[in-house]
Amino acid sequence: MTITIRIEGLSKEYRLGQISGGTLREDLNRWWARARGRPDPTLKIGQENHGNRQGERIWALRDITFEVEQGKVLGIIGRNGAGKSTLLKILSRITAPTSGEVKIKGRVASLLEVGTGFHPELTGRENIYLNGAILGMSQREIDQKFDEIVGFSEVQQFIDTPVKRYSSGMYVRLAFAVAAHLEPEILVVDEVLAVGDAEFQRKCLGKMSDVARSGRTVLFVSHNMSAVARLTEETIVLNEGRLVLYDQTPRAIDYYMSSGFAQLGERRWQAGEIPASAAPFRPLQLRLCNARGQVSESVRSTEPLLIEFHYRLDAPITGLRVGLYLQTARGETVLTSFDTDDAAQFETYRNRQAGEYVSRCEIPADFLNEGRYVLGVNASSYRVRRYFQDEQALSFNVDATGAPGSQWTEARLGLVRPRLSWEIANQGVRSDA
Amino acid sequence: MADFDHQALPQLVNNPQDWSLVIRPQRGLFDLRLGELWSYRDLVWLFVRRDFVSVYKQTILGPLWYLIQPVLTSIIFTVIFGRIARLSTDGLPQFLFYMSGTVVWTYFADCLTKTSNTFITNAQLFGKVYFPRLAVPVSILISNLIAFSIQFLLFLGFMLYFWLNGANVEPNLWVLFTPVLIVLMAGLGLGFGIIVSSLTTRYRDLRFLVTFGVQLWMFVTPVIYPVSAIPERLRPLIALNPLTPIVETFRYAYLGSGTVNGLNLLYSAGVMLVVLVAGVLLFNRIEATFMDTV
Numbered sequence: 107m108t109i110t111i112r113i114e115g116l117s118k119e120y121r122l123g124q125i126s127g128g129t130l131r132e133d134l135n136r137w138w139a140r141a142r143g144r145p146d147p148t149l150k151i152g153q154e155n156h157g158n159r160q161g162e163r164i165w166a167l168r169d170i171t172f173e174v175e176q177g178k179v180l181g182i183i184g185r186n187g188a189g190k191s192t193l194l195k196i197l198s199r200i201t202a203p204t205s206g207e208v209k210i211k212g213r214v215a216s217l218l219e220v221g222t223g224f225h226p227e228l229t230g231r232e233n234i235y236l237n238g239a240i241l242g243m244s245q246r247e248i249d250q251k252f253d254e255i256v257g258f259s260e261v262q263q264f265i266d267t268p269v270k271r272y273s274s275g276m277y278v279r280l281a282f283a284v285a286a287h288l289e290p291e292i293l294v295v296d297e298v299l300a301v302g303d304a305e306f307q308r309k310c311l312g313k314m315s316d317v318a319r320s321g322r323t324v325l326f327v328s329h330n331m332s333a334v335a336r337l338t339e340e341t342i343v344l345n346e347g348r349l350v351l352y353d354q355t356p357r358a359i360d361y362y363m364s365s366g367f368a369q370l371g372e373r374r375w376q377a378g379e380i381p382a383s384a385a386p387f388r389p390l391q392l393r394l395c396n397a398r399g400q401v402s403e404s405v406r407s408t409e410p411l412l413i414e415f416h417y418r419l420d421a422p423i424t425g426l427r428v429g430l431y432l433q434t435a436r437g438e439t440v441l442t443s444f445d446t447d448d449a450a451q452f453e454t455y456r457n458r459q460a461g462e463y464v465s466r467c468e469i470p471a472d473f474l475n476e477g478r479y480v481l482g483v484n485a486s487s488y489r490v491r492r493y494f495q496d497e498q499a500l501s502f503n504v505d506a507t508g509a510p511g512s513q514w515t516e517a518r519l520g521l522v523r524p525r526l527s528w529e530i531a532n533q534g535v536r537s538d539a
Numbered sequence: 540m541a542d543f544d545h546q547a548l549p550q551l552v553n554n555p556q557d558w559s560l561v562i563r564p565q566r567g568l569f570d571l572r573l574g575e576l577w578s579y580r581d582l583v584w585l586f587v588r589r590d591f592v593s594v595y596k597q598t599i600l601g602p603l604w605y606l607i608q609p610v611l612t613s614i615i616f617t618v619i620f621g622r623i624a625r626l627s628t629d630g631l632p633q634f635l636f637y638m639s640g641t642v643v644w645t646y647f648a649d650c651l652t653k654t655s656n657t658f659i660t661n662a663q664l665f666g667k668v669y670f671p672r673l674a675v676p677v678s679i680l681i682s683n684l685i686a687f688s689i690q691f692l693l694f695l696g697f698m699l700y701f702w703l704n705g706a707n708v709e710p711n712l713w714v715l716f717t718p719v720l721i722v723l724m725a726g727l728g729l730g731f732g733i734i735v736s737s738l739t740t741r742y743r744d745l746r747f748l749v750t751f752g753v754q755l756w757m758f759v760t761p762v763i764y765p766v767s768a769i770p771e772r773l774r775p776l777i778a779l780n781p782l783t784p785i786v787e788t789f790r791y792a793y794l795g796s797g798t799v800n801g802l803n804l805l806y807s808a809g810v811m812l813v814v815l816v817a818g819v820l821l822f823n824r825i826e827a828t829f830m831d832t833v
Binding site for chain 2: 112120121195196197198199200201202203204205206207208209210211212213214216222223225227228232235236239240241242244245268
């Protein structure tokens, strides 16, 4: 087997907070001192020179080493901030690593690049050439594939119209058509960052399978475990910038779901994050727990999930209702619900005294479909005042393993995936009278 | 037999020619990969086309603006500096004098200001896909060159008109030097522009400084006045400005008035080389990791 990607000891360090070491003058001073071989004048006496201030740096990737064989579809999983996107950025040369080396055989392309560099004033035709060239195609290559691209995009009639007049659907179709005809040896798909409607996402995944079938290599980053399970054979698990596992996909997913890595289903509000206008309401934390009571970022659709919102009232509030907004990652609202929806409950809690509270609710098993969801919180007195609102307090994944219909590997349409009771009746053979 | 296999295999896999791309942290200082830029020449050309086509879309006069701008500027200069301030124009028709300065200056100033935004305006694009970043400033240079050519032809037209009407203009053999002047201006504009664009990834203040600075720079360049109008003791000072010999030579070549000094031109060329090399090296350095700081 040939190796198409070899990564050796790859590390990437980011500086947090302030980007430069201070002012231009300070930087020039430091540079001038270094040029003369003198110690850094901006360092305090006794302070060691660790490149720069240590506390402001984090390792997004730490000593990653692995190889990918040609024609493999490799999944990359890990929670937010594990280094998945950084890895892809280095592979597609958007940023350089801090140390280590990547060797690649062939052209790398990413479905992230869909529509990159499209200019609204240019026509569809002009944009095909521009976008193609940005993605690395030569003019001759585009000439050859031009008709195919236009056919695929289904915008023939408007090919000489500026793309700013396109509907968003046409725009995305045209952009995707160019990317789809790039024919890279290595395709990189970051589903975490992929935008567009469900139809478009499906197209991306379809394209990915085509690429894999034609013997080229695919790297697939996703939060969606079912998609990873469906599309990849092998998967690597990243945690805090380190490669913790490289194994067969089912085993990697199992490891990821059962280890603590997936846990991030928690949001705490620091004092500085709460607007002064929220007083006397003060949010403390929002937690998402799985059926076993563990805080988790990934839950199974076949198990109930518990949402807990902790908050404090610094003064009594009348008519307070504390609620949840549940949205998909694409922004469709799934539901809105308040802790005093129940009329009896509303009477009981007409006045809430100062103190710490928790509003808890359960989302039943077999309710949500697979995918990524965003949970928002709200605290208000109806028609009086809104105290606090955070529409994106935390996000989580629902994994549909074992959900109704999972014997078929296709993705299910719809926001919910209830276990409905179906009856199949054999009506016998109908004979015409 | 086993030995044979073991020796053959690693060599096959490790053959450096097998890898089409090796990504390393910090490239060598002089690893400029200009060859790669050449292989992306289609892209440079499409950027030029894009800039040219998109700028005047949805304007009534369209590309006519390329002609209107220098004419209007020259008229305004003629009124303000010629009629009101009564600055010397070395005995040349005022309109032609100002136009020659404006056309030349505009090319340099546009090259500088437009390339100085490279990283900031293209952050979104650069954040999604790799191509040699130098393709952007180089394409700006070329699209400005097209604009310059149009304006230059217009200038020649006006020159002919004034000449036919008996004005005192004397084009001479120095006109053959025009390409050299263009290269000098392009190099200086690009060099300063990419230095600024590299530094703006860290110090955003420079963005504001550039527009302002270029305006001031024009006033210390003999655009609205001839060098001969400057007091003798200030001349060495204005000669420090690498743009001075370029504007003066251009004016002398086409209008026959002004001062040409080979040494001064050589000085401009020297400054251009230093600035351009420093700019490309800096740009190359910033390019690798600028996405982390933007």
